[in-house]
Amino acid sequence: MTTDVSGTNPVSHPEPHADTLRYTAFTDDPAGGNPAGVVLDAAGLDEAAMLAVAAEVGYSETAFVTGRDEVARRFRVRYFSPLAEVAFCGHATVALAVALAERLGPGEIVLDTAAGEIPVATRVDGEGAVLAALTSVATRSRPASSTELDAALKALGWAPGDLDPALPPHVAFGGNDHLVLAAASRARLADLDYDFDGLAEVMRRYGWTTVHLVWRESPEHFHARDPFPVGGVVEDPATGAAAAAFGGYLRTVGLVTGPARITIRQGEDMGRPSDLLIEVGPRDPRVRVTGRAVPIG
Structure with a gap:
C-alpha cells in the first residue's frame, strides 16, 4: 500500500x-x-x-x-x-x-x-x-488573462480580494506552464479547499501543470502550495518545475533585479514540509533549483 x-x-x-x-x-x-x-x-x-x-x-x-x-x-x-x-x-x-x-x-x-x-x-x-x-530550461512569464484568472478563482473558491496586488497573476513557464497566484495572507494560503474536478478542467483547458499559490513572507522567503488535480493528486508537497517558473516570474515582474537566492517553503500545510532554494539572475532566463533527496524505506 x-x-x-x-x-x-x-x-x-x-x-x-x-x-x-x-x-x-x-x-x-x-x-x-x-x-x-x-x-x-x-x-x-x-x-x-x-x-x-x-x-x-x-x-x-x-x-x-x-x-x-x-x-x-x-x-x-x-x-x-x-x-x-x-x-x-x-x-x-x-x-x-x-x-x-x-x-x-x-x-x-x-x-x-x-x-x-x-x-x-x-x-x-x-x-x-x-x-x-x-x-531549468529558459523561463518566461506573462500576465494571466481575465478569463483565465476568473476561471481559476472560481474553481479555487477565492475572491479577487484574496490576492496580493503587489504580485500580479501570471502564467509562468519553467519546463511546463504554471498559473502563479499570490495570496494576500498566510491564512488564505493555508485554507485550501477547492473544486478538484472544476480546477482540473480549467487547467486542462489552459495547459497548466500546477497552480502555484504563494505567499510572500519576505522578499527572500515565500510559502507555496501547488494543487495538481490534472496529475490525479490534490496537492504537490514540493514542485521544482513550478519553483523554476516562479523564479522567472519574479524576474519578469521586477522583483528580482540582481542575483538573488530565494527560499520556498512548501508542503507544510499538508504535513510534508519541503524546502526549495532557487537562484535567479537578472539576465539569464534559466533558474537554478537546489534541494536534497533521501530514500524512502
Whole structure:
C-alpha cells in the first residue's frame, strides 16, 4: 500500500516494477518532501508500461531513465504522473539525480527531457547528504488573462480580494506552464479547499501543470502550495518545475533585479514540509533549483 501524496487517504496499489526506487525530494526527512518513483533502467518499457508503473507507485511523478551514456554522464529521461506523461518534473529530477550520484558518485550530469536539456550538479554537503542543483530550461512569464484568472478563482473558491496586488497573476513557464497566484495572507494560503474536478478542467483547458499559490513572507522567503488535480493528486508537497517558473516570474515582474537566492517553503500545510532554494539572475532566463533527496524505506 502506498499513500496518496494529498495526505488524505491510503491508496492500495499492486506492487510496482521490481526496480522502482522511492525517494522523497527537497527534504532530508523520509516523512517530508515530495515522494517520487525512480526507475534507473526503463529502456525496455514502452509508454503504456511506464504509465502503469507510475500509477502503481501512486506518487505525483515517477522518473524513467530510457537511455544512458554513463561515461558522458548523460541520461534520457521521461516523467509520468499516475494519469499522464509530463514534459518535466523538478522534484523527480532531484530524486533521480541523487539516486544516480549515490551509484556513480557526485558530479555533473545532463538529462535529456521532453522540455529540453537539464544540467544537474550533485555534491555531498558537510552533513554527508547529497544535494542536487538543476538548471531549468529558459523561463518566461506573462500576465494571466481575465478569463483565465476568473476561471481559476472560481474553481479555487477565492475572491479577487484574496490576492496580493503587489504580485500580479501570471502564467509562468519553467519546463511546463504554471498559473502563479499570490495570496494576500498566510491564512488564505493555508485554507485550501477547492473544486478538484472544476480546477482540473480549467487547467486542462489552459495547459497548466500546477497552480502555484504563494505567499510572500519576505522578499527572500515565500510559502507555496501547488494543487495538481490534472496529475490525479490534490496537492504537490514540493514542485521544482513550478519553483523554476516562479523564479522567472519574479524576474519578469521586477522583483528580482540582481542575483538573488530565494527560499520556498512548501508542503507544510499538508504535513510534508519541503524546502526549495532557487537562484535567479537578472539576465539569464534559466533558474537554478537546489534541494536534497533521501530514500524512502
